[in-house]
Amino acid sequence: MAAGFQTVDERPTGHLPASNSHVNGNSQSAETLENDRILIAGGGPVGLVLAKVLSFYGVKSLVLERNSTTTRWPKMDLTNARSMELFRKIGLADELRKHGVPPEFPSSVKISKSLHHEAPITEWPHPSVNDYRKAIAASNDGTLPLEPYQRLSQAVFEAWLKGECDLDPMIETRFGWKVESADERADDVLTTVTDLDKGHTETISSKLLIGCDGASSRIRRGLQIELDGGPVPTYTLLIHFKSRDLTALHRQGLFWHIFFIDEGRFRGAIIAQDEKDTWTTHLHIPIGETHESIDSHDAVYITLGGWNNPYKIKIDEILVRSTYRPSIAIARAYSSPKGRIYLAGDSAHQNIPTGGYGMNMGLGDAFDLAWKLAAVLKGWGGRGLLSSYEDDRRPVAMTSIERSGVHNAVHATGAELFGAQGPVSELDPEAATAVLNSVHRHYQANDGENKDLGIEMGQRYKSKITIADPEDDQPEWFPSKYTPTTWPGTRAPHVFLNDGMPIFDTFGTWYSLVDFSSDGDTGAQFLIDAATSLGVPLKHVQLPDETRARQLWEKTFVLIRPDQHVSWRSDKAPEKEDALKIMRTVTGNVETENGSLHQNYGSVAPTKSVAPTKFSSVGAMTTQRGEYEYEQMGEFQR
Known part of the structure; x- marks a missing residue:
């Protein structure tokens, strides 16, 4: 096996070379x-x-962060079910839950005119973690995740996660270190950084650099990678605060979110961050209108009650105040020309908050890229793994970005329906009831926000490390629901086995061959031998008596990637030559057109020419390259 991490014109199939x-x-x-x-x-x-x-x-890293501490901003407040499955994979799901909302609390989302009213207009009920677990166990039909979601403020999430990293001998974190620039060279990346506390600037040479530096990413801008997208036509005033005035806040019952609509206008929202005393309000303000004259307390009152009738509560402490400009965008490339620099998270794509996809998509990037980088560094992963990162993750990001716009439009339409006949308070009772019923029906018919499992779990990867099934048609995909299937590229279905063990928990650290055959000792031997010859870690999972799982999994042999997605499947064990080709393909050492095992398409550059992307929920599309600037951006967006 060749040693050396080469440029895009060469094939990196071994360990990274020494750097002087x-x-x-x-x-x-x-x-x-x-x-x-x-x-x-x-x-x-x-x-x-x-x-x-x-x-x-088993890979070491150095993390540089310009801020001296983890974020103060609440930002994300939900780690979704798919992210929780991946945290379970690395043994952190249970620990993460200790820091979130307790599992007995339901997660009702209400749509309301204001808290002056005793009841909301309508609501979307979401089960508690405990109730969701019961539903998962009762169904066991592959349609639900293994792990429920977890409500958790990003401010708490980051602080916990940094603590985990600081205790890990494989990880060094340097907070208060700003990345100034990165120069991709033939043999390394030279990154210029500044220790902000000491005012000291130095360079760091590394074989690989990953840009996880946010929407305004210096890494992306330094590479002159185009970012296509744009902001929504409003900006938001965010107030993060403490309050124990639960009687006033819970006037319409316990909630996770309350979305407030005026006649013709989506006013904002309040988020219950911990079911104790921590809350966040989002007040939407049209571009061109000022926020400086709005006191932080008043911003909360206006969000809860309305511009002309604020709803006052007792606020104990204002924690954070900021504006932010919701925007959706995607980078045209996820990597550099020489394949030594990669983008992940907001540096590669940006979502508006509706749907909760933004950070969760970034976590998916991190899992996908990490195992592929590790495989290359271990010596058995080929360059095709790194090329597949963009091919796998960019289409997923585009789908989630578009869907977040769909969810946002639900609220805009709801506000239009609410104001269709003028102020509801001025209508006669029959007309007012008709308006409220129309808003209720609209929201109940469009309830996918934080519920669309097709977006969260139904991601279908189509890169050249995936071998499509030539014998079957691809199942229809729906954004609103997850279709349990082992079609190559999909996340494999969760199912509890006869002894109660989740099938995911039988998987190995790396690749897994799930084998439902009755002659498991011999039927899959050529694949096992091929993996051994290539040095690929492969766990043989033999399940000859699992009739229910076999039915859901559709095929006798299913090869699973480290991230629980399907690489290949068949009812027939492959012959020796095909087994070797399969293992070389799924590990990125042979690049094939998706769906063909017998054609080698040679080298493919990780950075490709991509046309500008357009999204339906953005009015004025922009393309930014060396800059990143929107009107009324918040501090945490820069």
């Missing part, structure tokens, strides 16, 4: 990372998760 220390000519001090240590720019959730997953696979 050097001294920068500008008298800055220089640091050279070990060849198998990855530099991560950005210590937010995506960068920290990337470091933890790399550690899980």
Whole structure:
């Protein structure tokens, strides 16, 4: 097996080559990372998760974060079911839950005019974690996730995750270190960084650099990668605060979110962050209108009651105030020309909050990229694994971005329906009831926000490390529901086995061959031998008596990637030559057109020419390259 991480014109199938220390000519001090240590720019959730997953696979990393502490901003407030499944994979799901909303609390989402009213207009009920677990156990039909979602503020999430990283000997974190620039060279990446506390600038040489440095990513801008998208036509004033005035806040009952609509206008929302005393309001303000004259307390009152009739509560402490400009966008490439720099999370794609896809998509990037990088560093993963990162993850991001716009439009339409006959308070009772019923029907017919399992779990990867099934047609895909299938590229269905064990818990650390045949000792032997000959870790999972699982899994032999997605499947065990080709293909050592096992398409550059992307929920599309600027951006967006 060839040794050396080469440029895009060569094939990296082995360990990264040695890198010699050097001294920068500008008298800055220089640091050279070990060849198998990855530099991560950005210590937010995506960068920290990337470091933890790399550690899980035995790879060291250095994380640089310009801020001196983890975020104060609440941002994300839900780790979705798919992310929780991946945290379970690396042994962190239970620990994460200890820091979130307790499992007995339901997660009702209400749509309301204001808290001056005793009842909301309508609501979307979501089960508690405990109730969701009961539903998962009762159904066992593959349609539901193994792990329920977990409500958890990003401020709490990041602080917990940094603590986990600080205890990990495979990870070094340096907070208060700003990445100034990165220069991709033939043999390494030279990154210029500043220790903000000491005012000291130096360079760091690494074989790989991952840009997890947010929407305004210096790494992306330095590479001059185009970012297509744009902002929504409003901006938001965010107030994060403490209050124990539960009687006033719970006037319409316990809630996770309340979305407030005026006649013709989606006013904002309140989020219950911990079911104790921590809350966040989002007040939407049209571009062109000022927020400076709005006191933070008044912003909360207006959100809860309305612009002309604020609803006052007792606020104990204002924690954070900021504006932010919701925007949706996607980078045209996820990697650099020489394939040494990669983008993940908001540096590659941006979602508006509706749907909760943004950070969760970033976590998916981190898991996908980490195992592929680790496989290459271990020596048995080929360059095709790294090319597949963009091919797998970019289409998923585009789908989620578009869907977040769909969810946002639900609220805009709801507000239009609410104001269709003028102020509801001025209508006669019959007309007012008709308006409220129309809003109720609209929201009940469009209830996919935080519920669309097709978006969360039905992601279908189509890169060239996936071997499509030539014998069957691809199942129809729906954004609203997950279709249990082992069609190659999909997440495999969760099912409890006869002894109660989740099938996911039988998988190995790396690849797994799930074998339902009655002659498991011999039927899959050629695949096992092929993996052994290539040095690929493969666990043989034999389940000859699992009739229910076999029915849901559709095929006798199913090859599972480290991220629980299907690489290949068949009812027939492959012959020796095909077994070797299968293992070489799924590990990125032979690139094939998806659906063909017998054609080698040779080298494919990780950075391709991509046309500008357009999204239906953005009015004015922009393309930004060396800059990142929107009107009324918040501090945490820069």
